Amino acid sequence: AAGVIQSPRHLIKEKRETATLKCYPIPRHDTVYWYQQGPGQDPQFLISFYEKMQSDKGSIPDRFSAQQFSDYHSELNMSSLELGDSALYFCASSPSVATGELFFGEGSRLTVL
Amino acid sequence: AQSVAQPEDQVNVAEGNPLTVKCTYSVSGNPYLFWYVQYPNRGLQFLLKYITGDNLVKGSYGFEAEFNKSQTSFHLKKPSALVSDSALYFCAVRDRRRDDKIIFGKGTRLHILP
Numbered sequence: 570a571a572g573v574i575q576s577p578r579h580l581i582k583e584k585r586e587t588a589t590l591k592c593y594p595i596p597r598h599d600t601v602y603w604y605q606q607g608p609g610q611d612p613q614f615l616i617s618f619y620e621k622m623q624s625d626k627g628s629i630p631d632r633f634s635a636q637q638f639s640d641y642h643s644e645l646n647m648s649s650l651e652l653g654d655s656a657l658y659f660c661a662s663s664p665s666v667a668t669g670e671l672f673f674g675e676g677s678r679l680t681v682l
Numbered sequence: 683a684q685s686v687a688q689p690e691d692q693v694n695v696a697e698g699n700p701l702t703v704k705c706t707y708s709v710s711g712n713p714y715l716f717w718y719v720q721y722p723n724r725g726l727q728f729l730l731k732y733i734t735g736d737n738l739v740k741g742s743y744g745f746e747a748e749f750n751k752s753q754t755s756f757h758l759k760k761p762s763a764l765v766s767d768s769a770l771y772f773c774a775v776r777d778r779r780r781d782d783k784i785i786f787g788k789g790t791r792l793h794i795l796p
Contacts, residue, residue, distance in 0.1 A: 573725075602783060611772060611786045612726065625783050659725060670716055671784055673725040 571595055573674035575660050581680045582650050590645040590677045594662030600624070601643040602671060603635060604659040612659060618643060650681045684709040684775045686787035694793045695763045703758040703790045705773030714776040715756040716784065717747055719769045726772065732756060743767070763794045 574593040582588050594601050600619045604612035614627035618637035629635075632650075637643045647654060657678050661671035685708045695701040707713055714733055718726040730741025737749045747758045756773060773787040 611788045614783045614785065617783055627783065657723075661726075670728045670731050672728065673718075675725040676723075678723075 573660055573662050573672055575658075575674035575677050577677060578675065579678050579680075581682065583682055584650055584652065586650050586681075587646070587648045588650060588679060589647070590658055590660075590679070592643045592645070592660030592662075592674060594641055594643070594660070595672055598662035598664050598672070599641065600663045601637055601641070602661040602663075603629075603643070603645050604661065606657040606659060606676070608656070610656075615645070647679075650679075652681050655679055655681045684713070684777050684785050686773050686775050686785055688771075688773055688787035688790045690790050691788070692791045692793065694795060696795050697765055698762050701758075701760050701763045701767070701792065701794075703771050703773075703792060705756045705758065705787060706754050707756060707773070707775045708754065709775055709777050711778050714778060715747075715749060716774040716776070717741065717745070717756075717758050718772045718774060718786075720772065720789075721769050729758070729771075765794045765796050768792055768794045 576591045602617040603615040606612045615629040616635050617625045621637045633647050635645045657676045659673050659676045661673045663669045663671050687706045716731045717729040720726050729745050730739050732739050732749045740746045745760050770789050770791050772789045774784045776784045
């Protein structure tokens, strides 16, 4: 079965650089979520999109932005990177049934040097 | 706002013994409850969920969880632990509202001792 696809899997950037992470949800899933997981931490909700519109926002820095495109894929853009942005970034998708669990991708590991 | 508490950072269990990973939640209405497992450098894998109905729900890999509304708990259980069950387990809650986010607990690291 198709899963959530994230790219790149690993990314190394310098401080103050910009990074873009991509997420391709499971087909027919119309809701996408972004989570950030620091080392030894639980996943923290960043932002979500339903039918290409932002539906909820969590602890996402102003330096970060995200969008969902017409094909339902989503991109997380991170600018002015800081050392503390080093983390595993997960994308998850769910169908439009509200009781559904989230299906997670394998994550993109960002390292900021 | 919803929240989840996992009171144990780590649980050690001998292989073959029953295991319990504890979780309590707080949500304004009726919750959707989930358990996820995470292996090193991997994504979160769904184990089971409680939506409504029987308080005991069964999930993947022989795991089950019991929903207790009066104690606002959703403890994860398995009758006989395997070494391969060693991983990080997250309890999560979702408020009963369309497309609302899932909030995770801090996670409990489960060590199954051979």
